[in-house]
Amino acid sequence: MLSAAMNERLTRVGPGTPGGELMRRYWIPIAPYSQFDDENPVHKVRVLGEDLVLYKDKSGTLGLIGDRCLHRNVDLKFGIPDQCGLRCPYHGWLFNEDGKCVERPMEATPRGEIKQKLKAYPVQELGGLVFAYLGPLPAPALPRWDLFVWPNAIRQIAIMKIDCNWLQCHENTGDPTHSAWAHGHMFQYVLEKQGRYEEAAARAEHTLHTRLKTGIGIKELYANPSTHGISKGVRYSKDLGADEDYTREHSTVIFPFFTQTGKTGAPRSEYQIRVPIDDEHTYHICYQVYAAPPGVDAPKQDSVPWYEPPRFDETGRPILDYVLAQDALVWDAQGAITDRSQELLGRTDIPIVLLRRQLDEQIRRVEEGLEPINFWRDESPEIIYGSGEAPDYSKPLLKHNFRKLYHRGFFNDDADRYGPIIEDVKNLHRRIEEAEIAAREASADAT
Structure with missing residues (x-):
């Protein structure tokens, strides 16, 4: 939990506030x-x-x-x-x-x-x-984060306006285990009420199955400061019910309010960006990127289109059968600015504690007249890898395989389904799969 004073320090973003002065350096x-x-x-x-x-x-x-x-x-x-x-x-x-x-x-x-x-x-x-x-001049360089400039890819931008403080949205990235419930058990509950659970259960790689599995066999969480933010993940134990002992890396945190899901260069990756409109409202951006591997050409785009995924149906009821809408529900369900002095944190909140500490540290740097993390005064590198490294196409770039199978229907589990380029994405994923099959067959013939 935080003191009421610290909660104010981290959440308020108006002119002259500690958090607002930090944000104005970006x-x-x-x-x-x-x-x-x-x-x-x-x-x-x-x-x-x-x-x-x-x-x-x-x-x-x-x-x-x-x-x-x-x-x-x-x-x-x-x-x-x-x-x-x-x-x-x-x-x-x-x-x-x-x-x-x-x-x-x-x-x-x-x-x-x-x-x-x-x-x-x-x-x-x-x-x-x-x-x-919005900060003091001269303005620093605009950082060229990798997903904004990655070649051989197509993009679309999902916009939501959410009625709560930005930090409630961003703390989602410091919470690897929420997936088991918000995107697993709640997803199942919603589909059961709609009479669609059997259909979902029959799809072996529906996001529901993967999400439910993330809650089984948790041994511990880890979180560490990284060059550009925080790296974190979950360690699983076979003794506690997992299929095996293994570690799963969670999404990358890029300070001050970016999260990257999926590796750069993967068939599907995304920045989730939590922009503070004011103290009680957030402009939430999902910057979705669908990249083609070497040997496959992505379609050309003259511009990057945008869309607004719906949160409510025509009767005013929440739409909860896709992941981003589930996230948005629990963010603003905490209230306009949640009172963190009333929290009861547990072992799964270790990354959230680090995220808050890092935010306070960077506020303090600005108060001391220093430059915060991810601040380039004169010139940005040609490309900045939020995860710290360029993609290695000899290794899997996706944590969840369904993220490259949108042509088989797996686009339907998240906001992407509403996007204006979804048919182009399906066609791209189909061609990626065909190229992978051809490469495997050629390798088999060679041996």
């Missing part, structure tokens, strides 16, 4: 770039407790500025993109990406400068996401 993804078409070039954005407007002007320049016109406080989400900036719809005042008013029609000196400016923050696009930097 480039933060705030929108899919493909949202910005001719029909929708202006979007209201709330991030780290600040209300802003993100726009793309007619020259293609992105801007992130304060949401209220300096003249009469009109909401600039209704603004009109100009060749170089955004105009207020009321009187046409023009603001550029630096927040400066560069034109005031109908004024005596329409091009005369005024001292006041809107707040403005740098924005950049990478991998189909728009990133913003």
Whole structure:
């Protein structure tokens, strides 16, 4: 458990808060770039407790500025993109990406400068996401994390807005054993109520079976600081009911709020990114990547599409037959900001304890005037491996084999099923399987 004061320190993200000052040292993804078409070039954005407007002007320049016109406080989400900036719809005042008013029609000196400016923050696009930097200038380099730049892959972006503090979502990554219940027993319960359990049970590699197995034979959990965050996993014992003694690595934590599931270069991998909208709301991004191995070409994409997986059906009941929706349920079921002073932690919470300690340590570094982890001042490496190493195609890259069998129906167990490129993913997985079969047959013939 945490003290009430420490809980405040770790969860609050507004300007001037310890946690908020830490977050402002990072480039933060705030929108899919493909949202910005001719029909929708202006979007209201709330991030780290600040209300802003993100726009793309007619020259293609992105801007992130304060949401209220300096003249009469009109909401600039209704603004009109100009060749170089955004105009207020009321009187046409023009603001550029630096927040400066560069034109005031109908004024005596329409091009005369005024001292006041809107707040403005740098924005950049990478991998189909728009990133913003809300911290002290000069801005650091935008990190080129591997899934954003990995070649020979197709991508889609799932967006959810969740009504709870970001840390509740992120602590999910420090909880390897939740899978047995939230994605195992609860999944089974939901399918039984829907009359679909027998169908699922007949599919040998339905995610349900794998998840239930993760709760059997747990000997201990481990968690260690890594170069970019935390490595962690579960050790299993045959004496305690597991099929054998073995260790299973869990998803990689990339500070401050990324989780990577699946290895880079695998047929399916993902960043889960928990962006704080404010203290009580989270902009949750699933950045899904489907890579092809050497010898198989992935389809070409002109842009990375996005979608919103539904959480509720037409009657308002929760949809709970896919993994991300199950996670979202238990995150916001803890309340807007859970009171960690009332927790009773157990042995399976070892990674969560380390995650909180690491967060506090990095807040302290910023308070001392130091740079936090995963901060590149001048230039990012060409590619940064969150797990610390490049993929080795001579070894299995997937923890769960169903993650490369979407063409056989296994896409249906998670949010991917709602994605706009799911048919392309199925076709890619089919071609990967065909290539693997051909390679095995060639090897057999050679021997």
